[in-house]
Amino acid sequence: MNAIQAREAADEILLDHARGAASAPVRLIVEAHVALDPAARRRHRCLEAVGGAMLETIEPVATATDALDRLFARIDAGHGAEAAATRDGSGRFPAVLRAHMPGGIDALPWRQVARGVHEAALGVEDGPRKASLLRIAAGRAIPRHTHRGDEMTLVLEGDFSDEHGRYARGDLAVADGSIEHQPVAGAGGDCICLVVTSAPIRLTGKLLRLLNPFLPR
Amino acid sequence: MLSVNRRPGAPSRDRKPAAAQPGAPPLEARPRRGYLWRMPGEVIEGRAGVMPHAALMLRVARERDRSAFAELFGHFGPRVKSYLMRLGSDASGAEDLLQEVMLAVWRRAATYDPSQAGVATWIFTIARNKRIDALRRMPRGGLDPNDPALQPEPPPAPDHEAEAMRWEGAIAEAVAAMPREQAEILRLAYYEDISHSDIATRIGVPLGTVKSRLRLAMARLRTRFAEQE
Numbered sequence: 001m002n003a004i005q006a007r008e009a010a011d012e013i014l015l016d017h018a019r020g021a022a023s024a025p026v027r028l029i030v031e032a033h034v035a036l037d038p039a040a041r042r043r044h045r046c047l048e049a050v051g052g053a054m055l056e057t058i059e060p061v062a063t064a065t066d067a068l069d070r071l072f073a074r075i076d077a078g079h080g081a082e083a084a085a086t087r088d089g090s091g092r093f094p095a096v097l098r099a100h101m102p103g104g105i106d107a108l109p110w111r112q113v114a115r116g117v118h119e120a121a122l123g124v125e126d127g128p129r130k131a132s133l134l135r136i137a138a139g140r141a142i143p144r145h146t147h148r149g150d151e152m153t154l155v156l157e158g159d160f161s162d163e164h165g166r167y168a169r170g171d172l173a174v175a176d177g178s179i180e181h182q183p184v185a186g187a188g189g190d191c192i193c194l195v196v197t198s199a200p201i202r203l204t205g206k207l208l209r210l211l212n213p214f215l216p217r
Numbered sequence: 218m219l220s221v222n223r224r225p226g227a228p229s230r231d232r233k234p235a236a237a238q239p240g241a242p243p244l245e246a247r248p249r250r251g252y253l254w255r256m257p258g259e260v261i262e263g264r265a266g267v268m269p270h271a272a273l274m275l276r277v278a279r280e281r282d283r284s285a286f287a288e289l290f291g292h293f294g295p296r297v298k299s300y301l302m303r304l305g306s307d308a309s310g311a312e313d314l315l316q317e318v319m320l321a322v323w324r325r326a327a328t329y330d331p332s333q334a335g336v337a338t339w340i341f342t343i344a345r346n347k348r349i350d351a352l353r354r355m356p357r358g359g360l361d362p363n364d365p366a367l368q369p370e371p372p373p374a375p376d377h378e379a380e381a382m383r384w385e386g387a388i389a390e391a392v393a394a395m396p397r398e399q400a401e402i403l404r405l406a407y408y409e410d411i412s413h414s415d416i417a418t419r420i421g422v423p424l425g426t427v428k429s430r431l432r433l434a435m436a437r438l439r440t441r442f443a444e445q446e
Contacts, residue, residue: 011435050388
């Protein structure tokens with residue numbers, strides 16, 4: 001997967017979200033990504049506009065004759081009150097993500113997966129796909145690995161670098177089985193990422209390979 | 218006003234009712250969005266004097282204007298119902314979901330921002346999300362415009378509402394100008410079948426062909442993204 005393919009893969013994820021075909025973990029990472037990255041938000045908006053354009057040209061289907069009356073009756077019954085704005089004032093993480101960590105980031109079920117690397121599942125799953133947070137201590141590396149399935153990584157805080165580039169807050173990295181890499185967190189501070197994977201990583205370092213049979217599947 | 222920043226060769230957008238309402242607020246002086254999205258085979262009727270959808274939305278938001286809402290319902294209700302039925306709802310399920318969609322339109326009217334999206338796009342995203350909610354029975358987040366984590370975009374151009382309209386029109390034009398099989402694959406992806414393999418079965422081509430056609434369609438749209446970046 002080269003840089004152009006990675007960009008295409010990222011756009012394909014935005015497209016799946018825009019057309020309503022993304023699974024729950026993918027919706028989460030796309031919505032967090034577009035909140036943090038204005039350029040991605042504009043591309044996503046273009047893809048949503050495709051859906052809007054098609055709504056204008058679709059063959060209409062007549063609605064029930066009482067549909068509008070039913071709606072006004074519900075509005076009269078108080079169902080149409082404006083939704084209260086929800087905000088907790090913290091801009092550390094996108095709102096869509098904070099909804100999945102009601103007790104804050106420290107209350108998540110963190111477990112160590114490598115030296116200086118912790119992971120916490122967010123409980124957002126769809127089949128084999130699941131979303132989790134990854135915290136890599138400053139300057140630490142995730143063991144060299146490749147992927148059995150695909151992997152999307154969104155940087156929420158700090159930054160990391162691998163053979164393919166440097167990723168900072170708001171950047172989305174997309175990897176598949178063709179990518180082998182060893183992400184290293186920047187020295188400035190811990191790197192916190194939102195990760196969506198469809199299969200466990202496969203370690204490729206010489207000694208670490210021996211651990212593969214013991215990794216969760 | 219609307220001619221500012223027009224790309225060379227872009228079709229004129231200011232010939233419909235604009236001139237008919239001198240002194241009207243700029244928003245109400247706009248041609249109705251549907252006129253911009255001319256698709257192959259679509260018949261464009263003259264409907265001068267009809268208030269643009271964005272102006273109707275503002276009335277719903279500011280004045281809780283029921284006749285404005287009824288007009289929006291009359292236009293979008295049958296389209297949203299059609300969208301929901303194409304994606305697998307039966308007529309009564311689509312009718313129930315449509316209630317939820319239009320109730321959300323009423324409730325969230327004040328959050329509609331004409332500089333960010335056309336009314337059709339905004340309602341499309343609400344319908345898409347309500348459909349997902351109904352399938353998963355799980356509340357969803359969506360992009361919260363008040364989210365303090367939201368990274369602000371560069372300051373909009375002075376005429377940013379017209380700007381938003383310009384690029385939404387450009388997207389529609391890009392779709393309209395696509396080779397037929399690419400436009401068809403996009404239509405299937407958004408409005409008929411959700412999975413690539415279902416689309417492949419439906420039109421009798423290999424899965425790889427569906428993916429490559431979608432990729433080609435995306436490449437065309439990407440040139441539009443580039444204009445925005």
